[in-house]
Every structure is written in C-alpha cells, then in structure tokens.
Amino acid sequence: MNPILHSTPGAAIHSRQHMNVLVVGSTALDSIKTPSRVKPRLLGGSASHAAVAASFFAPVQLVGVVGDDFPRRYLKLFRKCHLCLAGLQTLSGKTFHWSGEYEINMNNRRTLKTELGVFENFQPDLPESYRRTPFVLLGNIAPKLQHHVLDQLHKPRFVMADTMDLWLNIAKPDLLRLLPRVDALVLNDSEARLLTGLDNIVAAIKAIHRLGPPYVILKKGEHGAILSGPKGLFLAPAFPLAKVVDPTGAGDSFAGATLGYLASQPGSIADNIRRALIYGATVASFWCEDFGLARAAKLNRNEINRRARMLEGLTRTA
Amino acid sequence: MNPILHSTPGAAIHSRQHMNVLVVGSTALDSIKTPSRVKPRLLGGSASHAAVAASFFAPVQLVGVVGDDFPRRYLKLFRKCHLCLAGLQTLSGKTFHWSGEYEINMNNRRTLKTELGVFENFQPDLPESYRRTPFVLLGNIAPKLQHHVLDQLHKPRFVMADTMDLWLNIAKPDLLRLLPRVDALVLNDSEARLLTGLDNIVAAIKAIHRLGPPYVILKKGEHGAILSGPKGLFLAPAFPLAKVVDPTGAGDSFAGATLGYLASQPGSIADNIRRALIYGATVASFWCEDFGLARAAKLNRNEINRRARMLEGLTRTA
Numbered sequence: 113m114n115p116i117l118h119s120t121p122g123a124a125i126h127s128r129q130h131m132n133v134l135v136v137g138s139t140a141l142d143s144i145k146t147p148s149r150v151k152p153r154l155l156g157g158s159a160s161h162a163a164v165a166a167s168f169f170a171p172v173q174l175v176g177v178v179g180d181d182f183p184r185r186y187l188k189l190f191r192k193c194h195l196c197l198a199g200l201q202t203l204s205g206k207t208f209h210w211s212g213e214y215e216i217n218m219n220n221r222r223t224l225k226t227e228l229g230v231f232e233n234f235q236p237d238l239p240e241s242y243r244r245t246p247f248v249l250l251g252n253i254a255p256k257l258q259h260h261v262l263d264q265l266h267k268p269r270f271v272m273a274d275t276m277d278l279w280l281n282i283a284k285p286d287l288l289r290l291l292p293r294v295d296a297l298v299l300n301d302s303e304a305r306l307l308t309g310l311d312n313i314v315a316a317i318k319a320i321h322r323l324g325p326p327y328v329i330l331k332k333g334e335h336g337a338i339l340s341g342p343k344g345l346f347l348a349p350a351f352p353l354a355k356v357v358d359p360t361g362a363g364d365s366f367a368g369a370t371l372g373y374l375a376s377q378p379g380s381i382a383d384n385i386r387r388a389l390i391y392g393a394t395v396a397s398f399w400c401e402d403f404g405l406a407r408a409a410k411l412n413r414n415e416i417n418r419r420a421r422m423l424e425g426l427t428r429t430a
Numbered sequence: 431m432n433p434i435l436h437s438t439p440g441a442a443i444h445s446r447q448h449m450n451v452l453v454v455g456s457t458a459l460d461s462i463k464t465p466s467r468v469k470p471r472l473l474g475g476s477a478s479h480a481a482v483a484a485s486f487f488a489p490v491q492l493v494g495v496v497g498d499d500f501p502r503r504y505l506k507l508f509r510k511c512h513l514c515l516a517g518l519q520t521l522s523g524k525t526f527h528w529s530g531e532y533e534i535n536m537n538n539r540r541t542l543k544t545e546l547g548v549f550e551n552f553q554p555d556l557p558e559s560y561r562r563t564p565f566v567l568l569g570n571i572a573p574k575l576q577h578h579v580l581d582q583l584h585k586p587r588f589v590m591a592d593t594m595d596l597w598l599n600i601a602k603p604d605l606l607r608l609l610p611r612v613d614a615l616v617l618n619d620s621e622a623r624l625l626t627g628l629d630n631i632v633a634a635i636k637a638i639h640r641l642g643p644p645y646v647i648l649k650k651g652e653h654g655a656i657l658s659g660p661k662g663l664f665l666a667p668a669f670p671l672a673k674v675v676d677p678t679g680a681g682d683s684f685a686g687a688t689l690g691y692l693a694s695q696p697g698s699i700a701d702n703i704r705r706a707l708i709y710g711a712t713v714a715s716f717w718c719e720d721f722g723l724a725r726a727a728k729l730n731r732n733e734i735n736r737r738a739r740m741l742e743g744l745t746r747t748a
Contacts, residue, residue: 216629311534314672335653347744349665352656354632386747426665427745429704
C-alpha cells in the first residue's frame with residue numbers, strides 16, 4: 113500500500129514522487145432524477161469527475177470549457193483539489209447541461225435533455241505547460257477532439273481514452289484511428305459489444321486489442337471491471353455497496369483514480385496497473401454514495417486506502 | 431491446493447479423507463436450442479449436474495427419479511462417476527423432460543416445454559445408508575420435498591439448499607420455513623430480488639440472512655458469485671470464457687462442486703468455503719464449454735486444479 117496518506121484531495125501535489133496527470137473532457141452541470149430525489153445543476157461532466165478523482169493521488173491539469181453561468185462554488189471545489197485550471201476555458205454562454213433519470217435498477221438510466229451550450233464549440237487547446245504531461249486521460253469527448261489533444265502532446269508516457277456509444281454510432285472511423293494511438297481504452301460492456309459486434313465480453317476484449325490498445329479496461333458497473341494487458345487478464349471487483357444514491361460519474365471517477373494512482377507510483381505500468389484498478393473501483397464506490405461530487409468533496413485519502421485494502425481482501429481466499 | 435490429484439470423476443471415493451455428499455434434485459432429459467445448435471434429450475436435471483460435479487471431489491449419493499425411458503448411457507455415466515444410485519428410483523412412465531431455448535446473449539433463456547412425467551409424483555425417500563451423510567445439497571425441487579429430505583437426515587454437518595423463481599412464486603411459505611433449517615442458501619441475483627423485494631444485491635443478502643441461513647451464496651453467472659457468511663463477504667470471480675456453448679446446469683454444477691470440495695477438505699467450513707467457491711466457479715466454467723454433461727464426461731481433476739489456480743490468480747494484484 114502507498115505509505116503516504118493524504119488527508120485532502122489534491123494534497124498529492126506537494127509530494128515530489130508524483131507525476132502529473134492531464135484530464136480532458138466535459139465540464140458540465142447535471143440535473144439528476146433518481147427514484148427518491150431530484151437534484152438540479154450539480155457539478156458534472158467526465159473531466160470534472162475524473163480530475164477530482166485523480167487529484168487524490170497526483171497533481172492534475174484540467175482541460176475543459178464552461179460558460180459564464182458556471183457556479184463559483186464548483187470552481188472553489190476544483191481549487192480545493194489543487195487542480196491546475198490553466199486549461200479550463202470560460203466562454204460567454206451557457207455551460208453544458210445534461211439531465212437524466214435513473215430507474216429503480218440504477219444500471220438503467222435515460223437522458224432527458226442535452227444542452228451543449230459552449231461545449232458545442234469546445235476546442236481543447238493545451239497551455240504550453242500541459243504539453244509534456246506524462247499521464248493523460250482523454251475523457252469522453254468526440255474522437256476528433258481526442259486526436260487534437262494527442263497532436264499537441266510531447267511523448268506522453270501513458271494515454272488512456274474513454275468513449276461512449278454516441279461516438280461509436282456517429283464517429284466510428286475517427287475512433288478507430290484513435291485506438292492505435294492510445295495505451296489503454298476504457299469502455300463498458302455494452303460499448304465493447306457495439307464496437308466489436310461480439311456478444312461475448314472476453315472475445316470482444318481480444319478484438320479490441322487487435323484494433324490497437326495494449327490495455328483494455330472493460331467496466332461492468334456493480335460487477336467490477338476486466339483488465340486485459342501484456343500480463344494477461346485481471347478481474348477487478350467492485351466494492352459491494354448496500355445503497356447506491358447516484359452512480360453518475362462513477363465510470364469517470366474510476367478512470368481518473370486509476371490513472372492518478374498509476375501516476376503516483378514508482379515502477380512499471382504493468383506492475384502497478386492491477387492495484388490501480390482496485391483504487392479506481394474504490395474511488396468509484398465512494399462516488400455512488402451521494403449525488404454529483406458531494407461525497408468526493410468530503411473524501412480523504414485515508415478512507416480510500418482503508419476501503420481499497422478491504423476490497424482487495426474481499427477476493428482473497430485465505 | 432489439494433495435493434491429491436484425481437484423474438477421473440468419482441475417483442475420490444477411494445480416499446478415506448473424503449466425507450460423503452448427498453445430492454437430491456431432478457434427474458431429467460433436456461432438449462436445448464442455442465443460436466447455433468439443437469440438442470435433443472441430453473442428460474439434465476439439477477441433481478444430475480450437481481452430483482457429477484461433486485463427484486470430482488467426494489463420494490456422492492444421488493436421490494432422484496427417472497422413467498423407464500431413461501437412456502442406459504446416462505446411467506453408465508453416473509456409474510463412471512461412482513455415484514451411489516441406491517436412491518435413484520426408476521418408475522414406470524416418462525422421465526422429466528425440459529426443453530428450452532437460449533438467445534444470442536446466453537444470459538437469457540426461455541422454457542419451451544416442461545413435461546414432468548414420473549417427476550410429478552417424486553417422493554424423495556432416502557435409503558437407510560443415506561441418512562447420516564454429512565454434506566447435503568437440496569437441489570432445486572419443491573420446498574416441501576426439501577423439508578421431507580431434511581426430516582429423514584440425522585444431524586447433517588452442512589446443508590446447502592438451491593431454489594428457483596417458481597417456488598418463490600407458488601410455495602414461498604414452505605421456502606421461508608426451510609431457510610432456518612439450512613446452513614446455506616444458493617440463489618441467483620433475480621431470485622434474491624424476488625425473495626426479498628430489494629433491488630440492491632448487498633441489501634438483499636443481508637435480508638436473506640435474517641430469514642435464517644448463516645451462509646448466502648448469490649450467483650451472478652458470468653459475473654461470478656458473492657458469498658456472505660460469518661467471516662463477511664467473499665467475491666468469487668467467474669472464469670472468463672471466450673466462448674459459451676451451453677450454460678445449462680452451470681449453476682447446479684457450481685453448487686455441487688462447491689459442496690464436494692467442502693466435503694473433501696479437513697478443517698472448518700468457514701476456513702474452506704472461499705476456496706470451495708473458486709472450485710465451484712471453475713467446474714461451472716467447464717460445464718459451459720459443451721452441451722449437457724459432454725464436457726464433464728471428459729473432465730479430470732488435474733484440469734480442474736489447473737484452472738482453479740489460474741482463476742485464483744486472476745484476482746491477485748501482485
């Protein structure tokens with residue numbers, strides 16, 4: 113286990129051993145309806161979730177765009193996490209607003225409304241200080257923009273890309289060109305089926321490797337994740353929660369925390385990535401315990417470490 | 431790992447350290463349709479699958495009923511596995527016949543026909559030699575019959591009960607009376623929801639403990655299983671198969687192999703049950719590789735041990 117126990121998100125910035133993480137994606141406002149509650153205009157977006165999650169482990173540089181309606185309290189949260197905001201553009205207009213509804217079975221959600229606002233013209237141009245960042249998360253945005261980010265980077269050490277069904281449906285050629293350029297693709301089971309046309313998950317993972325990425329991380333929500341890489345398969349468990357309040361952002365926080373942990377560890381990616389997934393799953397479980405980033409804002413590294421150890425123990429036979 | 435490597439099912443009978451396992455349930459003929467094949471009148475039924483699976487680890491006593499149309503080749507397979515057949519009744523009439531169809535996503539199947547035949551009047555009366563058997567699997571039959579079996583047993587050491595949605599719908603009071611009488615309940619996630627009315631699996635497991643059993647084993651198919659017992663939770667992975675030919679009987683073989691392994695090990699249930707689930711999941715994965723008991727008939731203990739070790743390694747971080 114990591115002997116350094118940070119008490120607040122972003123505290124990792126003070127430690128020399130950590131390498132920087134760059135996170136690009138959407139920064140949004142989410143209005144969320146669950147069977148029990150309605151929550152308007154929460155902090156959301158793939159980059160917000162992933163960057164805050166990564167900040168528990170390493171210094172994070174954020175790339176995104178918000179409108180002039182973006183609440184100051186959310187900027188305050190970013191700053192509390194010591195995110196570098198040099199790459200966060202503020203444009204005149206409205207912040208990307210997503211609203212969605214969850215069924216009683218939280219695995220099922222439907223989008224009620226998507227208002228792109230300033231996100232429609234998002235051009236992720238990197239500040240000079242971001243271009244040599246070693247660990248990069250290309251959050252869920254159009255594959256064309258993910259390419260644009262990669263084009264500006266100088267020899268990143270590890271690039272992880274996320275995607276979603278939308279891009280598989282409307283921008284598959286761009287995505288297929290992206291895959292040989294990244295080290296890891298993160299996607300969920302239904303996206304893997306959509307990408308490969310294969311129903312069997314293990315067969316789909318093999319097919320995705322043939323499209324380029326040496327690492328494939330397949331998310332299965334409450335059933336955990338499957339990592340496939342040069343050292344073979346790893347079955348990462350999900351932390352068993354007796355109550356899920358809001359799973360929005362769980363996948364993004366999983367990816368962010370996984371990459372943040374990797375950036376924080378000496379040694380090879382291959383040696384660290386299994387435990388990184390345990391940390392990713394652990395952080396994602398906290399994300400589900402409250403709406404938006406509410407649980408994240410109160411979370412500390414001690415809690416994460418304790419639950420990660422517990423999660424590892426849950427698959428140990430003796 | 432178990433140092434004793436048996437080369438054929440049933441070979442365990444020659445070893446003194448093993449305790450007997452009693453398996454009661456249906457012995458049937460299954461006609462199965464998958465997207466690629468049609469297979470009529472295969473050996474099936476919960477007791478057939480579970481008993482053969484258990485026989486790789488311990489001597490097994492079978493309790494079931496077949497008609498006079500039951501193929502001799504299936505009796506031959508039972509004998510090859512050294513099953514004790516003193517409790518297998520042969521009645522004049524037809525063997526229980528189930529036919530079902532799987533969709534491309536093998537998690538979804540529908541029953542095409544159920545012809546109970548002699549199973550309709552099944553009365554599981556135990557031969558005298560079965561009544562002191564320490565490890566008992568009450569396979570998926572009417573809860574009333576499961577009670578009848580328990581009533582005949584003298585101080586069993588560990589009783590595991592399986593069930594299905596049918597009994598939850600038509601015989602719930604009998605099932606609720608059964609639960610305080612058993613050590614473990616095995617059921618799948620949708621059955622757990624049906625039994626408790628709770629959508630969250632972890633919450634459902636807690637509710638099932640309150641109904642009686644100190645051990646709850648919740649099956650999630652390709653996503654593995656969750657064990658809950660006096661030592662807390664254990665997340666058992668499923669072996670990742672790139673191709674599933676026929677999942678019929680996987681759950682029964684999982685239960686049978688888990689109990690068989692428990693019966694084969696010295697020491698306490700609590701100390702052995704986590705690894706027992708690894709063996710259960712391993713055996714179930716072989717079951718899925720061919721129709722009916724075709725893979726089981728060619729399986730040996732070496733292969734099981736090798737794959738069980740591999741499966742355990744798939745959740746290890748280092």
